[in-house]
Amino acid sequence: MKPRTTFLTALLAVAACGGDAPPADASASTASGATAAAAAGTGLSDVEMEQGIGPIRDLQLGAVDDALAKEGEAAFVTKCSACHKLEERYVGPELGQILSRRRPEFVMNQILNSNEMVQRHPVVKELLAQYYTPMPVQVTDEAEARAILEYLRSVQTGAASTPGGSQ
Amino acid sequence: MGRSSNRGLYLLGAALAAGTVATFACQGGGGVGTGAGDLAAAAQAVYVAPGSYDEFYAFMSGGFSGNLTVMGLPSGRLLKTVPVFSQFPENGWGYTDETKAMLETSHGFVPWDDAHHPELSMTDGVPDGRWIFINGNNTPRVARIDLTTFETTEIIEIPNSAGNHASPFITPNSDYLVASTRFSVPIPNRDISIEEYKENFKGTISFIRASQPGQMDVAFQILMPGYNYDLAHAGKGPSDGWIFFTSYNSEEEHTLLEINASRKDKDFIAAVNWRRAEECVASGAGRTDQVRYQHNYIDDRHIAVTEEKTSVRVIEPADCGNLVYFLPTPKSPHGVDVDPTGEYIAAGGKLATVIPVHSFTKMMAAIEAEDFEQIIDGIPVLKYESVLAGEVADAGLGPLHTEFDGKGYAYTTAFISSEVVKWQIGTWQVVDRIPVYYSVGHLMIPGGDSRQPAGKYLVALNKITKDRYLPTGPELAHSAQLIDISGDKMRLLLDFPTQGEPHYAQAIAADIIKDKQVQFFSLAENRHPWAARSEAETRVVRQGRNVHVAMTAIRSHFVPDNIEGLQVGDSVFFHVTNLEQDWDVPHGFAAMGGNTAELLVMPGQTRTLVWVPQQPGVYPFYCTDFCSALHQEMQGYARVSPRGASTPMRWGTGGTWKSN
Numbered sequence: 001m002k003p004r005t006t007f008l009t010a011l012l013a014v015a016a017c018g019g020d021a022p023p024a025d026a027s028a029s030t031a032s033g034a035t036a037a038a039a040a041g042t043g044l045s046d047v048e049m050e051q052g053i054g055p056i057r058d059l060q061l062g063a064v065d066d067a068l069a070k071e072g073e074a075a076f077v078t079k080c081s082a083c084h085k086l087e088e089r090y091v092g093p094e095l096g097q098i099l100s101r102r103r104p105e106f107v108m109n110q111i112l113n114s115n116e117m118v119q120r121h122p123v124v125k126e127l128l129a130q131y132y133t134p135m136p137v138q139v140t141d142e143a144e145a146r147a148i149l150e151y152l153r154s155v156q157t158g159a160a161s162t163p164g165g166s167q
Numbered sequence: 168m169g170r171s172s173n174r175g176l177y178l179l180g181a182a183l184a185a186g187t188v189a190t191f192a193c194q195g196g197g198g199v200g201t202g203a204g205d206l207a208a209a210a211q212a213v214y215v216a217p218g219s220y221d222e223f224y225a226f227m228s229g230g231f232s233g234n235l236t237v238m239g240l241p242s243g244r245l246l247k248t249v250p251v252f253s254q255f256p257e258n259g260w261g262y263t264d265e266t267k268a269m270l271e272t273s274h275g276f277v278p279w280d281d282a283h284h285p286e287l288s289m290t291d292g293v294p295d296g297r298w299i300f301i302n303g304n305n306t307p308r309v310a311r312i313d314l315t316t317f318e319t320t321e322i323i324e325i326p327n328s329a330g331n332h333a334s335p336f337i338t339p340n341s342d343y344l345v346a347s348t349r350f351s352v353p354i355p356n357r358d359i360s361i362e363e364y365k366e367n368f369k370g371t372i373s374f375i376r377a378s379q380p381g382q383m384d385v386a387f388q389i390l391m392p393g394y395n396y397d398l399a400h401a402g403k404g405p406s407d408g409w410i411f412f413t414s415y416n417s418e419e420e421h422t423l424l425e426i427n428a429s430r431k432d433k434d435f436i437a438a439v440n441w442r443r444a445e446e447c448v449a450s451g452a453g454r455t456d457q458v459r460y461q462h463n464y465i466d467d468r469h470i471a472v473t474e475e476k477t478s479v480r481v482i483e484p485a486d487c488g489n490l491v492y493f494l495p496t497p498k499s500p501h502g503v504d505v506d507p508t509g510e511y512i513a514a515g516g517k518l519a520t521v522i523p524v525h526s527f528t529k530m531m532a533a534i535e536a537e538d539f540e541q542i543i544d545g546i547p548v549l550k551y552e553s554v555l556a557g558e559v560a561d562a563g564l565g566p567l568h569t570e571f572d573g574k575g576y577a578y579t580t581a582f583i584s585s586e587v588v589k590w591q592i593g594t595w596q597v598v599d600r601i602p603v604y605y606s607v608g609h610l611m612i613p614g615g616d617s618r619q620p621a622g623k624y625l626v627a628l629n630k631i632t633k634d635r636y637l638p639t640g641p642e643l644a645h646s647a648q649l650i651d652i653s654g655d656k657m658r659l660l661l662d663f664p665t666q667g668e669p670h671y672a673q674a675i676a677a678d679i680i681k682d683k684q685v686q687f688f689s690l691a692e693n694r695h696p697w698a699a700r701s702e703a704e705t706r707v708v709r710q711g712r713n714v715h716v717a718m719t720a721i722r723s724h725f726v727p728d729n730i731e732g733l734q735v736g737d738s739v740f741f742h743v744t745n746l747e748q749d750w751d752v753p754h755g756f757a758a759m760g761g762n763t764a765e766l767l768v769m770p771g772q773t774r775t776l777v778w779v780p781q782q783p784g785v786y787p788f789y790c791t792d793f794c795s796a797l798h799q800e801m802q803g804y805a806r807v808s809p810r811g812a813s814t815p816m817r818w819g820t821g822g823t824w825k826s827n
Contacts, residue, residue, distance in 0.1 A: 078690070078701040082721040082746055090821075091724065132796040133722050136749045
């Protein structure tokens with residue numbers, strides 16, 4: 001078992017220094033009045049409100065890639081299934097229809113940057129108040145997070161969330 | 168005061184500084200200075216603001232705790248206790264199936280030792296922060312601690328040895344660590360009269376290959392006269408290739424040493440030419456002894472394994488010319504310390520009135536001129552006057568150990584007079600002295616035994632505490648003291664308690680280590696045979712009376728958390744894999760009535776607790792390390808039926824039962 005070294009995330013570095021969260025870039029706001037209102041007072045941009053806080057922005061998604069979804073299923077079983085089921089609330093929310101509630105970028109950012117999402121994103125903060133267990137970081141690789149997204153797309157039966165869609 | 172009728176000399180310094188100890192206790196800052204300005208300056212110098220980091224990692228030997236203690240400097244804050252030679256119930260070290268083998272020796276399982284001297288690995292004579300080593304004095308051993316995980320990863324036993332004290336001092340490029348006999352013994356050890364000491368007891372100096380983790384090996388041993396070999400330090404720069412050992416009891420006495428081994432005015436520093444030893448071994452000199460000793464290491468599955476070794480190469484000075492020379496040194500010398508240039512070798516002649524300092528250049532000239540007093544067992548004895556560079560006079564009573572600041576000064580502890588004495592290399596003049604509280608043994612300057620000391624702080628490692636802290640019954644924590652050595656005058660900054668008895672210590676700039684820390688282990692690379700890398704891999708397997716439970720832990724549940732079909736007297740192996748892949752999320756595990764310690768399982772790791780239920784019933788198990796808001800819910804039950812009962816074996820979490 002090879003030890004893995006990671007470095008402090010920006011979040012932890014901020015926390016360690018006792019500073020406040022960095023101000024959001026308000027000038028980036030391009031969204032509708034409704035989402036702008038939702039973003040008000042959160043310190044987040046409208047884009048962050050919709051797509052989450054993290055490295056993933058404006059995915060261009062085609063048809064579901066079955067091979068990638070298969071890969072994602074294996075990762076899901078190893079890293080997500082201890083807390084998430086597809087059809088029932090468990091330690092965390094059910095994920096079978098997650099894409100009808102959240103944008104795909106939001107899902108990937110939650111996977112890759114859950115610490116900061118839990119700290120700063122009002123939607124995730126609200127989930128923490130319901131579920132009590134903050135989602136741990138289990139995936140640090142964007143390709144793996146993308147595969148998990150593909151798996152969730154492959155099991156989605158309802159309509160997926162669209163840009164500007166509801167929370 | 169008045170609570171002690173025999174305060175003795177350890178109070179001398181205190182009395183000189185401010186009158187009475189009671190005054191210190193009431194006013195604070197005993198020894199720092201009397202003015203508010205002095206106290207404020209000292210406080211500011213050691214204050215590490217919340218959320219900020221210390222400048223140095225300090226590694227203090229845990230002494231009779233068998234552990235290594237990691238503290239921050241200048242704050243004196245405790246950062247971690249690293250278990251080494253002693254079982255450690257806090258995390259299961261020495262109890263779990265994955266770590267028990269680390270404490271195996273040729274004497275069987277030895278769950279304790281007396282750990283004395285931490286020694287950082289070096290590159291080019293400078294601490295490099297890869298590993299730290301420490302010796303076990305009682306059952307001779309040397310351990311390696313990996314400084315990316317702060318875990319002990321390797322322990323080797325030393326054959327033909329007893330009282331491994333002059334250890335594990337390291338050569339400038341970490342080629343070798345040394346080990347030696349503080350207590351000479353019959354070699355090979357056998358059933359003979361103790362009165363045959365002079366004829367049959369010998370010392371050994373061992374060289375252990377250190378540069379390859381997992382592959383420590385006794386490269387060779389040098390058979391020495393039956394003295395007590397006490398401490399060592401390797402040469403560097405011009406003296407690289409040599410290593411220097413103090414010895415006492417050159418009287419070769421075996422009883423009442425405090426009198427009998429203190430008769431001679433001088434004992435010896437043994438100067439050992441280890442490159443010459445390599446040549447002799449390579450050319451086939453010496454003999455191979457059949458011995459048994461154990462080498463334990465953590466393998467790539469994170470499981471400790473023991474390999475038994477059965478032979479060791481032994482060379483004698485008489486068979487290998489130019490290997491060892493004796494430097495006469497007053498009197499019963501303890502520490503031997505080489506200055507940063509590698510030219511000067513200072514001895515702590517603990518019963519001497521001066522600090523003798525030898526010159527490497529003069530030593531080499533005396534060897535060249537064959538300026539010998541006598542030859543003992545093939546070892547030429549050089550003349551004291553021929554090798555002496557100078558003597559430091561008025562150096563306090565009972566000088567023990569010296570470290571260096573890299574600015575031309577040396578600092579020596581004086582045990583009896585409880586002080587640290589600063590002297591100048593070359594002039595041999597004492598330039599400053601400071602009382603310490605009380606009875607100082609070793610001292611440590613970060614890098615102070617290396618080519619590049621960081622001459623900012625000095626830590627005095629004191630043997631006696633008495634009234635320095637709030638009293639805690641008969642036993643008190645040992646006291647360490649932080650002294651500022653950045654200016655001309657030494658300045659006491661801080662007292663802090665330590666664990667066990669810190670003998671030696673080492674320190675290194677935090678920047679060299681802190682960014683290399685492992686935060687978790689990769690679950691995907693977990694190769695433990697009973698790992699469950701996901702809940703889908705959990706299983707319960709009965710093998711006769713052994714039951715293996717491959718269990719997972721993640722905030723905030725175990726899988727399985729209900730287990731039935733166990734029987735009284737089964738050995739239940741709870742193999743707990745922590746599924747978390749995040750920093751600082753260990754899970755603990757304990758089962759009611761367990762006869763060992765808890766498990767503390769790092770993220771991505773698998774650890775095993777063996778539980779042998781004694782009575783039928785239903786027993787809870789739970790997470791012992793507060794992990795989440797629902798930590799109190801992280802529990803489970805094991806049902807134990809009578810021996811031979813027909814209760815079916817089944818297990819699960821969340822109401823779904825599985826069976827084989």
